[in-house]
Amino acid sequence: MSNLPQPRKLNNGREIPELGLGFWMTPESKSSDIAYNALKVGYRHFDSAQWYMNEKGVAKGILRWLKEDPKNNKRKDVFLTTKIKEPNQGYENTKRSLKESLEKIKGLGYFDLVLIHSPQTNKATRLETWKALQEAVEEGTVKSIGVSNYAVVHIQEILKWEGMTIKPVINQVEINPWLTRQEIVNFCHNNDIEVEAYSPLTRGKKLNDPTIVKIAKKYGKEPAQILIRWSLQKGFIVLPKTTHTERLQSNIDVFDFTISDEDIASMTHDDEYQVFCSWDPTTYRG
Template identity: 50%
Template sequence: MTRVNLDGLQSFYALSNARQIPLLGLGVYLIEPGKATEDAVLWALQAGYRHIDTASMYRNEVSVGNAIRKSGIPRDQIFVTTKLYDHDQGFESAISACELSLEKLGLDYIDLYLIHSPNPGPERRNDSWKALQKLVALGKVKSIGVSNYGVHHLKELLGSNPTIRPVVNQIEVHPWLTARKLSRFVSLSIIAVEAYSPLSRGHKLEDPMLGKIAAKYSKSPAQVLVRWSLQKGYIVLPKSAHKDRIEQNADVFDFDLADGDMNVMDSFNEGYVSGWDPTVAP
């Protein structure tokens, strides 16, 4: 198994467009807008995170932007991702949705803008990608990608010979949902895998074998899961609204899971989807 050289929270992944994205980010899905989101983002930035992942559907873009400004950290040192939700897909509607996200975030540009899912179908997916390419040309977005795309969706997009190819596919990945076929196709297409719900939304944290592996390294089950994703070469987005857990999820750069333990965790795979699964949409 390939060893991954990681340099703490300053570890970056070089995207296919030569831009860099921090390997570890804070996801803010299901964190209430207002103080809860602002606190979580501020705690993460104070802990050294430089990557925040939100979406228009999360309803907390305003709070993310407020926290970024309150942090006092220069804008160019924070990588911000947001997403185009299903009901906004289409060419003109995608342009308008991005502009609204920029307004809510209070930012001049978005580092990474993703199509949130393939659910609206081929025509609207295609029009949305054309819009995202225009947003890059306008300087409103630095990088573009997709989320929850299955192999057939990616083949459709890449087969359209786009001017700009997606730099990431953000999908649910963890040891109980390794998505081997999809992850392999993504990597072979020179697209980065972003792992959301890397902690299986907490549903599997009590797994006895995971607990044994965690005890071996004197780490928590959550830390071992984050480390598993990092050693797979994924960009990983653990979510938490608790200060201690946000800090703990970032304390994963002082140990290395042995090949045998990585293999054991790979064997957990059971196709367990903790949330939705648009990768199977037509």
Template identity: 60%
Template sequence: MVTIATTKLNSGNTIPVLGLGFWETPSNHAAEIAYAGLKAGYRLLDSAEAYGNEEGVAKGIAQWIAEDPKKHLREDVFYTTKIRDGFHGYDATKKALQGSLDKAKPIGYIDLVLVHSPQSDYEKRHGTWKALQEAVAEGTVKNIGVSNYGIKHLKELFAYPDLKIKPVINQLELHPWLTRTELVKFTKSEGIIVEAYSPLTRAKKFDDPDLVKLGKKYGKSPAQILIRWSLDKGFIPLPKTAHKERLASNLDVFDFKLEPEEVELLSGKNEDLKFCWDPTVYPLDNEKK
């Protein structure tokens, strides 16, 4: 079984350098996939209230711990969930968070809560962050971060008068066709780690000739080359699969590294191509017409 290294967050806590995504993993399969993922070696599991599978993921983690409580430790698992846009604002976030905590009951606490996207307004985003900071103080949530935040959203957050905790993560769509150089540079310069979502291009670019060529050179699949590119860029990739047989192959990326010029070759494909949504451009209040 692969042992995945960890890296340090600005909170002082650690996070595995690769995770398993759960968007579109059916709720009735989430427990089974979470459990199988942990068996395969994944330790970072990325869910969200909006995915409808928090309960299943927590159940799968609890099952894995119960199997061998001396070796399968809760503190070795990193469970992420997210607050959806409709639950922005102090009161709504408190309530949503309680719902996520209730679903996470079998595993006691949540390692990371992300603001799923900045799509609301200043007051609501601010209220959400206040509620999340309180959850960290209470100990129910270990780390807090953001997702789909552009530079302007991060700057707005840094200027909150009651800011006590900076985000530990900005989770963004990233792959060779969407490299977001400026946003990644700014995020990293603030000590925030970048997680890469849709790192497999949602399986849309596996036939790219350079991916295929590099795959042949290293004896790897295009999916594995994409995950390796993400790691070599310093991102935490979150490949998703709901297929047990793909869980292990997507993890089999730690016995090779791309040459710097190969990372550059793939990065050169950037065309700002999004396979998902793009809230990083969502207007601030003063930009709304």
């Protein structure tokens, strides 16, 4: 068993590390050091967004690592994501804002993945955004494209659209043992779309849950590691985040054990719907 995240194959043949580092609410001033230190302990997957205002900082940390050892540290081994925020959606806006995002990561050359951040616009705008992203893949500035916070109805818009030439590779949504989103997960997996779980640590709200604490003690792990491992064993690509350098190591130390099926079942609450983020755009219909 490898002690580092393994690659997961996407529906376009490209690969993505199964565990990444989220950068939501990470200040630009801290993001460079966090990205650099994360690379030093084994992370190769970074999740930024236009809304986060830290694309430049994350890129700066990656560039520092690349320049440190050009012989061994290669751009192709790092997976970088950004997301198109709602005000930047639509065909022309997406093309313009993506150009601005690419300028912020100058030196890295391309994004490995670009997602539509949420469906909170309208059908015409969402499909125009998808058209612009497809063109970015054709131009080579983006390698893969997908969506975030999309419900089944929103994904179907793309899949049924006559203008679709590239299928989404990923849907990134908030998922944890109290928010399992079975309908979305089943639909994505049935359509060969990977599911990425953000806020897998429930924003810290469930780290003292008695069942989680008990299972953590059983495996000699921390509650956060148990929650991350749950996502991995459920088949999700998982995106824990931290602004504390010392926690980078523990969040990636989840590949030397396996939680039993019985314990996974005792952690999983399919009948609950606990959203720990301040929004749930999957419920948006417009």
